[in-house]
Amino acid sequence: MEVDFSAIQVIGFDADDTLWVNETYFRDTEEAFAALLEDYETKNKIDQELFRKEIKNLEIYGYGVKGFVLSMVESALEISNNQVSQVTISEILNLGKKMLEQPVELLQGVPEVLRKLKHKYRLIVLTKGDLLDQERKLERSGLSEYFHHVEVLSDKKEENYIHLLNHLQIDVKEFLMIGNSLKSDVLPLLGIGAQAVHVPFHTTWKHEEVSMKENGYNYLKISRLQDILAYLK
Structure with missing residues (x-):
């Protein structure tokens, strides 16, 4: 599908099953x-x-x-x-x-993508989970240098994103979220007027699945994270 990311200045990445295996x-x-x-x-x-x-x-x-x-x-x-x-x-x-205690297993192409994007865009991590565990995984991953900000959210609903973007003074029209979960990383962002890209992981928790009725938006879906480089010049 055709997308226009020309206004994007800040890119948010989910962590679990987007940057590393979880x-x-x-x-x-x-x-x-x-x-x-x-x-x-x-x-x-x-x-x-x-x-x-x-x-x-x-x-x-x-x-x-x-x-x-x-x-x-x-x-x-x-x-x-x-x-x-x-x-x-x-x-x-x-x-x-x-x-x-599991070692952090990065998904294919993650360091390459972050390395190429960090010079043009402000990169942040937006994830759910336990604060200590997520901080520990980020440290073990070796990816900390690429991110301007890391936020561990209690949930990923529209109100959570609105509050965070306001707090970080990010214009919703300039924000792009990339993640593996339609329910958490894509649909809430589209609902508030931001943009989002879906990168499916081969395993999805039942709680993160969405019905056809819920998924009424058009959005970019890519098969691997490296593919986003064709859309972000």
Whole structure:
């Protein structure tokens, strides 16, 4: 599709599954969690109960690994009718620690894209999750030098973006967001009059999926981050 990015001065990047791998580790941990509780329920039921618990807890714990671990612990207690062993609870906590200790795996082309864009545009990171974990991943990634600002948001709704852009004194017409989630990185920006680019990741959390009815906008979709260089001269 034809796009006009000539007015863009500031580019926001999502972090998880846009700059580096993230959702894959959640899926792997869900598999391990289901295996720990296989004596109590089927895998399908365990997956459903964990997802239900995660969504219920979002307002309390927010996004990120720590909230995910607490939801696993609560789910284990409920699924087992409080019969799950202390050893299993300890193993669940270790699953969470393993996630937090994962090395940062950059997605293809990320350093190249940031290196080419940083001289013309003001680059910022806009992500959700746990503040400490996201700061740690950014430091491990080696990408800090490319960004003027890093913001870890409690959520990515229109009001969150409006507040942040106002705070950073960024004109919405001069802002472009790039991310893997239609629900969090694309549709809210289009809703406030900014521009956005969708770079899908091969795995998407169910909570981030959108229906055809919700997705009523036209926007640029690229298959890999490097493709954005053809549109940003």
